[in-house]
Amino acid sequence: MTPATLPRLLSVIAPCRNEAAFIDAFCDSVLRQQLPDGWRMEVLIADGMSDDGTRERLQQGCARDGRLVLVDNPGRIVSTGLNACIARARGEVVARLDIHTVFAPDYLARCIETLERSGADNVGGPWVAQGTGPMGEAIAAAFQCRWVVGGARSRDQGYEGAVDTVYLGCWRREAFARFGLFDEALVRNQDDEHNLRLRRGGGRVWQSGTIRSVYHPRNSLRHLFAQQQQYGYWRPFVVRKHGQPGSWRQLVPALFVAALALSTLLLPWTPWPAVLLLALYGSYLALASLAAARAAGAWRLLGRLPAVIAAFHLGYGWGTWQGLWDVLRARSPSSRFARITR
Structure with a gap:
């Protein structure tokens, strides 16, 4: 074969x-993925x-x-694992997958198609x-509700367009040369930080509803709270690295926790701040629960x-x-927050 036909x-x-x-x-589900004509794949698991x-x-x-290629990840966290895979990757396009996500049979094909159609640097x-x-x-219902997650477009299955960040991701390999690899100092939020760095460098992140997958979240309040606390x-x-968060909505849970703490401190003098805050948040919980x-x-x-919903907000806010x-x-x-656990 000539290079043009490989x-x-x-x-x-x-x-x-x-x-x-x-x-x-x-592994079985990835190997069954339907790639576009003229494409082949390697699957690197760190x-x-x-x-x-x-x-x-x-x-x-x-x-x-x-x-299938086994890659050692002695760092034992997501960012070091991703970087170890990228260092070994030979493809012109790099797509990240997640062990606890079920992917549509054409997931990777739609990633490639969207990457080429949108001209973006990262798609998902x-x-x-x-x-x-x-x-x-x-x-899962709370996770999917935009009322709970601050209107994040990542939960909108019909949205097509530019976004702040995207689930998992698919990049042209050259994007890592332009914007760098994942920050290995971050145990969590390394994907948000990388997308923020990409956008600040003039790149674009794109979401398409044609790229379909289903994520399986944790199934206990204790594990959910711990996960959100770690994210927070x-x-x-x-923020210290870039002088700004990936999105300002990510700071709202911390402001709520601060207001709750301040209201509690004022209780010996006046109960009204706590009463008002709890009434407002209680109303919000009721409406958000109904919406979800x-x-x-x-x-x-x-x-x-x-x-x-309270576990989402209190865990993230307290962790922040x-x-x-x-x-x-x-x-x-x-x-305490340096090890990823399920």
Whole structure:
């Protein structure tokens, strides 16, 4: 074959750690992806030194199919795993996937098509959640509701156009040469930070509803609160780096937590600030719960939604203040928030 007729190469990258229960199904689903004519792929999976059998399953998969490549990720976090994959990737296009997401059969094909059609530097689809069990379904319903997530366009399945950030992502390889790799100092929010850096450098991020996937969120309040607390904790480190957040709506939970704390301090003198704040937030919880239940078409979730929405907001807001406290004291990030767990 001449260079002009050689198949074009897509590099699929995915970080993982201790995913023995999910890794086989993930690999099988990726290898079944329908690529456009003239394209082939390699699938690089960065394992964060798993100790639950994930590595052994990956090694077996690599022996069965040469498209699978196991990449060591001694850093054990998402950003180091992504960068390790990119360093090994040979494709002209790089697409990131997630172990806990189910992808439409044409997901990668639509990524390539949107990348070429839009001329953007990073493209992706809407962030669609589907939970398991009553609590998981309630978490997914809240996650999907724009009232809960501050109007984020990433939840709008019909939106096509420029966005601040996008779920997962698909880039031309040259984008990493122009805008750099993922920040390995960030355990969370490394994707938001990279998209912010890309946009500040003159690049474009694009969302298309033709790129379809379904994400499976956590299914307990405790795990949800811990996840959101970790997301919130790393937000001030992004702000310190760029002088601004990825989006101003990301600071609203922290302002709510501050107002709640101030109202509590004023209780010995006057209860009215706390009463007013709780009345306003209670009304918001009720309306947001109704909106989420209606959008999900599942009124049976209504009793769980107020607690779920509060876990989203309080976890993220409290985590943001914890991160800001460490930033203001010029401390290194806390080891409490330095490990990704499911």
